[in-house]
Amino acid sequence: MSIDIRGKWALVTGSSRGIGREIACGLAAKGCNVVLHGRLREHNASLADDLGKVVKVAVIAAELSVEAEVDRLIADAQAASGGIDVLFNNAAIMTPFRQDYATVTADDYRRSFEVNVIAPIRITHGLLPRMIARKFGRIVQVTSGIRDQPELMAYAASKAALDKFVRDTVIRLRDTGVTMNLLDPGWLRTDLGGPNAPNAVESVMPGALVPALIENDVQATWFSAQEYAR
Numbered sequence: 001m002s003i004d005i006r007g008k009w010a011l012v013t014g015s016s017r018g019i020g021r022e023i024a025c026g027l028a029a030k031g032c033n034v035v036l037h038g039r040l041r042e043h044n045a046s047l048a049d050d051l052g053k054v055v056k057v058a059v060i061a062a063e064l065s066v067e068a069e070v071d072r073l074i075a076d077a078q079a080a081s082g083g084i085d086v087l088f089n090n091a092a093i094m095t096p097f098r099q100d101y102a103t104v105t106a107d108d109y110r111r112s113f114e115v116n117v118i119a120p121i122r123i124t125h126g127l128l129p130r131m132i133a134r135k136f137g138r139i140v141q142v143t144s145g146i147r148d149q150p151e152l153m154a155y156a157a158s159k160a161a162l163d164k165f166v167r168d169t170v171i172r173l174r175d176t177g178v179t180m181n182l183l184d185p186g187w188l189r190t191d192l193g194g195p196n197a198p199n200a201v202e203s204v205m206p207g208a209l210v211p212a213l214i215e216n217d218v219q220a221t222w223f224s225a226q227e228y229a230r
């Protein structure tokens with residue numbers, strides 16, 4: 001059983017390309033209004049034109065490694081929507097592949113944790129109080145099934161930290177009407193996934209929407225989009 005999200009508002013970070021773009025289109029097809037996001041407004045211009053024919057759309061630019069820009073994103077998303085109901089923390093950066101895994105730098109860790117961990121946690125915390133007050137929210141943290149690649153440990157560790165955030169936070173979401181779950185999109189051909197990935201970006205649908213459409217009280221569950229691929 002899926003819930004009806006017609007007329008609700010979603011924020012999709014990193015909607016300008018790749019997986020986030022697919023998710024934004026999928027939500028709009030369900031009648032959900034969308035706040036689009038990327039580092040520059042222009043990156044979402046054509047998508048906003050397309051989706052604006054179907055649902056209400058707002059566009060916000062914010063660099064997620066900058067704390068003040070994250071704060072502004074939260075405030076502007078709430079103001080544009082009157083309250084975000086569905087959050088996809090999708091934007092992330094991949095760190096450089098370090099041929100010698102022992103040379104992953106401190107800066108690799110700092111950058112990936114800023115964008116992939118601290119920003120999504122702060123966005124979640126910024127939007128949660130209003131979701132709880134309204135007794136409805138669907139929060140989806142986009143994670144990764146990456147494993148056994150120490151050359152990419154700064155990225156892998158950032159996703160593990162996000163998973164830990166979800167698993168330890170949901171205890172406070174019981175009976176609130178707000179769910180928070182994890183989405184593993186699979187390895188897809190995007191700018192981040194690279195050209196050698198086995199799956200087309202379109203294969204993230206319809207699975208990516210499953211954690212946004214669930215009934216209450218499904219918490220901290222790992223959803224693999226590829227299990228739903230057609």
Ligand SMILES: NC(=O)c1ccc[n+]([C@@H]2O[C@H](COP(=O)([O-])OP(=O)(O)OC[C@H]3O[C@@H](n4cnc5c(N)ncnc54)[C@H](OP(=O)(O)O)[C@@H]3O)[C@@H](O)[C@H]2O)c1
Nearest residue numbers: 014016018019038039043064091092187188190191192193
């Ligand atoms: N692709 C895969 O194989 C794969 C596998 C597992 C997990 N994932 C996860 O899926 C999610 C989406 O990945 P993707 O492959 O679609 O990535 P992508 O094609 O590289 O797109 C990244 C998106 O994030 C935004 N973004 C990047 N850096 C940002 C920053 N510093 N501040 C604000 N926004 C930023 C980009 O927006 P602008 O360029 O417009 O700023 C873009 O919309 C990520 O969480 C990733 O870790 C992907």
